[in-house]
Ligand SMILES: Nc1ncnc2c1ncn2[C@@H]1O[C@H](COP(=O)(O)OP(=O)(O)O)[C@@H](O)[C@H]1O
């Protein structure tokens with residue numbers, strides 16, 4: 001038997017003004033192991049989850065986001081199924097639907113899984129193409145795949161055809177996948193859909209994730225965004241984003257420069273009503289009244305709050321949790337490192 005161990009970090013996307021552009025990879029992981037039989041070439045997949053964060057996730061390999069992604073990549077590369085009988089075990093520490101990139105991590109894991117079991121030798125760039133056929137914004141998947149503080153953009157791409165979709169609730173995904181099953185026309189990604197740059201991030205900076213104990217589907221949090229924006233709001237974000245890309249990499253982070261650069265007028269204002277306490281949290285904390293704090297924003301599509309800080313991590317987390325508490329929102333928090341390494345796949349014969 002050959003054992004593959006895939007680790008994919010959680011991500012926090014947007015970082016305020018960088019909607020669908022910026023992502024940070026965090027020290028919280030999705031781990032997928034694949035035990036591949038050397039004797040059984042039947043292609044049977046058994047799928048099991050260990051630990052928390054699995055409620056309601058499908059175990060049918062064609063409906064599960066990790067294995068359906070892997071099957072899509074394998075099918076694009078000439079396999080109708082897994083090449084050999086494979087036992088897939090998932091241990092997911094990334095909470096689902098909280099704005100910490102669980103779906104992006106699942107997609108990245110699926111692509112790495114296919115690459116491993118099919119011995120496809122895909123380059124990182126090509127793996128990103130596959131990820132972007134499934135998750136339609138590059139910020140989470142680029143950061144999860146390559147690691148660190150990552151800026152990315154996406155070229156226009158035709159995604160019609162037989163492709164799984166990550167930005168869907170489970171029921172929607174199942175409807176799409178039934179339609180895809182009837183459509184045997186598998187859609188190969190174009191080359192070089194996504195482009196990215198890893199930016200500097202001071203090792204002093206940690207990410208405090210304050211995680212409300214309710215789920216907010218990314219699809220729902222995207223459905224509330226307007227189709228058009230006023231020029232002044234777009235300029236507001238562009239100005240801040242340009243500064244933020246460099247400000248986080250300074251050896252000695254400048255709290256007020258970062259704090260102001262993490263303001264946003266493109267997505268957070270429209271998502272306020274989805275996260276009780278968010279308006280108060282964004283207004284209340286700043287580097288003067290909260291020593292150690294650099295900036296505060298919605299993590300991804302929410303409901304998690306991301307605080308970047310260089311000190312007083314637990315104290316800051318407790319203060320943010322107290323605001324949620326006043327809004328009757330139960331929370332947990334984690335103080336996470338920003339990790340420079342992205343997704344990995346290790347192989348060991350067993
Ligand atoms: N480890 C996983 N295995 C299978 N499906 C997953 C996994 N992680 C996430 N998903 C799918 O992605 C959905 C959450 O995606 P999304 O709403 O984008 O939230 P998030 O902000 O966590 O990425 C889950 O409801 C589930 O359908």
Ligand SMILES: N[C@@H](CCOP(=O)(O)O)C(=O)O
Nearest residue numbers: 013020099100101218300301
């Ligand atoms: N840019 C996207 C990011 C979604 O991230 P997630 O972690 O909530 O899936 C958005 O803001 O919609």
